[in-house]
Amino acid sequence: MQRRTAKQLTNYAQAYDYALVRLSYRDYSEKDLERTLQQHTCPQEVIDEVLSKLKEYSLLDDAKYADKVYSAWLAKKYYGINHLRLELKKKNISDDLAAQITASFSEDIELERAVDAARSWQKKNNKKYGLDKKDTLPRMARTLMTKGFNGNIIRKALNRLGADFAE
Numbered sequence: 001m002q003r004r005t006a007k008q009l010t011n012y013a014q015a016y017d018y019a020l021v022r023l024s025y026r027d028y029s030e031k032d033l034e035r036t037l038q039q040h041t042c043p044q045e046v047i048d049e050v051l052s053k054l055k056e057y058s059l060l061d062d063a064k065y066a067d068k069v070y071s072a073w074l075a076k077k078y079y080g081i082n083h084l085r086l087e088l089k090k091k092n093i094s095d096d097l098a099a100q101i102t103a104s105f106s107e108d109i110e111l112e113r114a115v116d117a118a119r120s121w122q123k124k125n126n127k128k129y130g131l132d133k134k135d136t137l138p139r140m141a142r143t144l145m146t147k148g149f150n151g152n153i154i155r156k157a158l159n160r161l162g163a164d165f166a167e
Helices: 012-025 030-039 044-056 062-074 081-090 095-103 107-125 136-146 151-166
Strands: none
Touching (some): 062 081, 062 095, 081 095, 107 136, 136 151
């Protein structure tokens, strides 16, 4: 099977058209689109022109893109703030925008998400790890840690969950 070679973009019109086609499929951060154009051996001055034109027409806006990433992440329900930070970093969102977005995420919201995640884990694993078994809470804590919750939130969530099951 032959590999497709990257189409070389040598002038502004080709690069701009290519960027529009890419943006018609999904949103990009500025860094991602710049990297994509560089992979097609587009000169840096042409890339800068294309990016500035796209920003001028509001087709490329990192703040809107970061908000979309945050909204999609919120829909996932069972993930913590560290997972959000990682997701924003993977999407090449600038550190300033990532800090603004994570600042809007309160500890109370994260605690509720952690409790919900722990309850979900308990429902799925109730037969396998009953609450009476001594290794259930450490397993639950490890699961929450892998979902991006920090230790303080995990401790509070498990305490709340333990109080709910004690009743």
